[in-house]
Amino acid sequence: MKQFMNFLDQGVSPYHAVAECKRQLKEAGFEELVVTDSWKIEAGKQYYVSPYPSMMIAITVGDIKEGETVVRMGLCHTDQPMMKIKPSPEMTHKKYLKLNAEKYGGPILNTWLDRPLGISGKVVLKSDNMFRPEVRFFDSKRPVLVIPNLAIHMNRDVNKGVELNPQTHMLPLFGLAGEEMDESYFMNYLAKELSVEVEDILEYDLFAYNYEKSQRVGVNEELLLAPRIDNLASAYALLEGIKSSKPGKNIHIAGFFDHEEVGSRSKQGADSNVLSMVLERIITGVGLSREAFMQAVAGGFMLSMDGAHAMHPNYPEKNDPTTMTLLGDGVVIKQSGTQRYLSDSEATGILIQICRKHKIPYQKQINRSDLIGGQTLGPIANAYLPMMGEDLGISMLGMHSSMETACVADCEALVVFTKAYYQEG
Numbered sequence: 001m002k003q004f005m006n007f008l009d010q011g012v013s014p015y016h017a018v019a020e021c022k023r024q025l026k027e028a029g030f031e032e033l034v035v036t037d038s039w040k041i042e043a044g045k046q047y048y049v050s051p052y053p054s055m056m057i058a059i060t061v062g063d064i065k066e067g068e069t070v071v072r073m074g075l076c077h078t079d080q081p082m083m084k085i086k087p088s089p090e091m092t093h094k095k096y097l098k099l100n101a102e103k104y105g106g107p108i109l110n111t112w113l114d115r116p117l118g119i120s121g122k123v124v125l126k127s128d129n130m131f132r133p134e135v136r137f138f139d140s141k142r143p144v145l146v147i148p149n150l151a152i153h154m155n156r157d158v159n160k161g162v163e164l165n166p167q168t169h170m171l172p173l174f175g176l177a178g179e180e181m182d183e184s185y186f187m188n189y190l191a192k193e194l195s196v197e198v199e200d201i202l203e204y205d206l207f208a209y210n211y212e213k214s215q216r217v218g219v220n221e222e223l224l225l226a227p228r229i230d231n232l233a234s235a236y237a238l239l240e241g242i243k244s245s246k247p248g249k250n251i252h253i254a255g256f257f258d259h260e261e262v263g264s265r266s267k268q269g270a271d272s273n274v275l276s277m278v279l280e281r282i283i284t285g286v287g288l289s290r291e292a293f294m295q296a297v298a299g300g301f302m303l304s305m306d307g308a309h310a311m312h313p314n315y316p317e318k319n320d321p322t323t324m325t326l327l328g329d330g331v332v333i334k335q336s337g338t339q340r341y342l343s344d345s346e347a348t349g350i351l352i353q354i355c356r357k358h359k360i361p362y363q364k365q366i367n368r369s370d371l372i373g374g375q376t377l378g379p380i381a382n383a384y385l386p387m388m389g390e391d392l393g394i395s396m397l398g399m400h401s402s403m404e405t406a407c408v409a410d411c412e413a414l415v416v417f418t419k420a421y422y423q424e425g
Contacts, residue, residue, distance in 0.1 A: 001224075001408055004415075005214040007236045008226045012120040012209045014054035014078040014258045015137045017232060021239050021256060022050060025058055028243045041285030044247045049278060052268035053122065053135060054078060054258035057278050060245040060422070062252075064283065066292045070299035071279060072425030073253035074241060074418060075270065075381055076234040076306065077260030080227075081105035081400050083112065083147075083170060083208040085119070090183050091171065098171040099145065099186065101208060105261030106374075109164040111401040112210070116143030117172055121206035123190060126199075133202055136194060143211040145172035172208050210402040222328065222408055229404040231260070233394055233411055234305035241418025251282060251296065252422050260306075260377045270377035276384050301350065302389030303421060304342045304378025305414075307404075308332035308365045310395035323366045325395040327407040330361025331417050334376070334391035337366075341391035342378030351390055358420040360413055365395070392417070 011017035025048045026032065033039055033049040041047070043063045050056040055078065062069065082104045089099040103109070118140045125134040147170055152158050164170060174186070184198065191198045214226030235256055242254035259269035267274065283293040311324045319325075325332050333351055334341040348364075355362040367373040378391050394414050397405040 001216075001412065004233075004236050004411060005224070005226065008214045008228055008232050011078070011228055011232045011235070012118065012139055013122075013137075013207055015122050016120060016139060017078045017235060018050060018054055018056045018256060019137060021056055021058075021235070022048060024239060024243065030058060039281055039285040041282055043286060046245070046247075047282075051274055051278075052258070053137075055268040055274070056256045057275065058239075058242045058254040059278075059282055060242065060247055060252040061282065061286065062248045062250050064249070064251060064286060064288065064292075064296075066288050067295055069250055069283075069292070069296050070301075071251045071253060071296045071387070072301050072422060073255060074238045074303040074305055074421065075255040075257065075275075075377060076238050077231050077257050077270070077377055078235060079105070079258050079261050080230060080232075081107035081261055083107070083172065085204075085206045085208065087203075088183070090185050092177050095176050097174045097177040097185065099174050099208075101171060103166045103170065104207065106400055108398070108401045109166065109170055110162075111398070111403065112170065112208075113147050113149045115146070115402055116211040117145035117147070117208045118143055118211040119145065119206055120209050121204060123194060123204045123206070124202045125194075125196060126202055138190070138194065138204075138206065140193070145174060145208050147172050212403065216408065224406045224408050224411060225403055226406075227403055229396055229406050230307040230399050231305070231393075233307065233406065233414065237411075237414040237418045238305055240415045241422050244419045245422040248425075250425055251279070252425065253279065255381075257377060264377050264380050270381040273384060275381060279385070297385050297387055300385070300387035301347070301425065302342065302378065302382055302385065302387050304376050304381070304389060304391045305418075306334075306376040306378075306391060306393045307399055308334055308393050308395045309373075309399060310397050312397055318368070318371070320366050320368050323364055325363050325365045327395055327397070327405075328409055329363045329395075330410060331355070331363075331413050332393055332395050333362060333364045334393065335364060335366045336373065339379050340373055340375040342376065342382055342389040344388060344390060347388045347390035350388075351392060354420050354424055355417065357424075358416065360417050360420065363395075
């Protein structure tokens with residue numbers, strides 16, 4: 001559990017989460033592939049490729065044969081709801097220096113108030129090749145921002161519910177302005193932290209992130225309270241699963257995608273051809289035909305991994321009356337008649353058999369008929385690679401809060417499941 005908690009604490013942006021995945025895969029003996037190179041793929045080897053810095057695909061290549069090999073894949077996302085810092089963000093009012101920001105995804109805004117916030121993401125620097133600018137990942141490694149609440153004395157109705165405007169109420173405080181603070185103060189800060197000149201900085205993708213560390217709570221420390229459980233719990237389990245994967249007769253894939261929280265429609269998101277392109281290059285890279293690629297997809301299985309909603313003890317009416325999930329009752333098979341999740345009765349049967357064989361506790365989730373749940377990347381990716389598949393994850397409380405709550409045993413069960421999934425496939 002300590003390793004998972006460290007993973008949560010290090011994954012302060014999609015770039016940092018993927019970088020940690022790549023580090024662990026390299027340490028485990030996976031070879032890196034570069035998308036702009038020619039690939040020579042060998043059976044029995046393990047690879048990873050990161051076409052873009054916030055997404056990655058890991059592959060275990062078995063002794064694949066034309067018309068016999070199929071693909072077993074697991075997919076997750078690396079991003080989480082945060083506040084994204086805008087260009088030219090400096091805003092001053094009296095002595096206060098704020099940073100202009102926009103919400104990324106669907107955060108529960110009031111959970112970001114009065115928290116110690118760091119800054120993370122990537123910074124793009126000038127280079128000799130204009131079409132290959134230098135990219136550096138950035139982490140302030142300390143809290144440098146805060147979004148203060150308004151005192152109850154100035155808003156007596158605050159506990160009746162307050163609508164927060166992202167443009168006016170959610171701007172983080174960067175410090176107290178002095179004479180040295182001007183419109184380029186933030187760029188000067190970045191330049192100093194990166195040991196570069198201000199003129200070298202071309203652009204950035206930076207976020208305010210919750211600096212608080214993951215911690216175990218509960219009378220028996222059975223609960224996990226942490227930022228980014230959605231969806232780094234799935235990413236960690238998938239990483240552990242593919243690391244344990246052994247070459248057999250099939251192809252095992254673990255895909256880590258960005259931009260799920262904003263719709264997945266980007267080059268590094270699941271709503272693109274990147275996964276299909278990588279899979280086809282793997283199969284043709286061992287000398288098989290495109291027909292073999294189509295056959296491998298047709299007989300494949302796609303596991304979409306994302307968080308689920310546990311029944312909230314203070315709001316039990318928000319769950320379906322007959323099919324609800326509880327913290328500590330195991331991994332969650334997510335179902336949706338509207339296909340907002342990758343959901344199929346045959347696929348559900350496959351997951352149940354894996355759970356039963358390996359003695360993994362499991363439960364099912366389906367939303368109330370009068371509540372619309374979120375959509376995962378599963379149905380999106382499945383449209384590009386049509387194969388049988390199902391959504392699965394762990395249940396949690398406070399999804400999209402800056403601090404989410406899950407069960408330690410469920411997190412551990414998810415790791416056991418992903419290892420069993422690749423073992424059986």
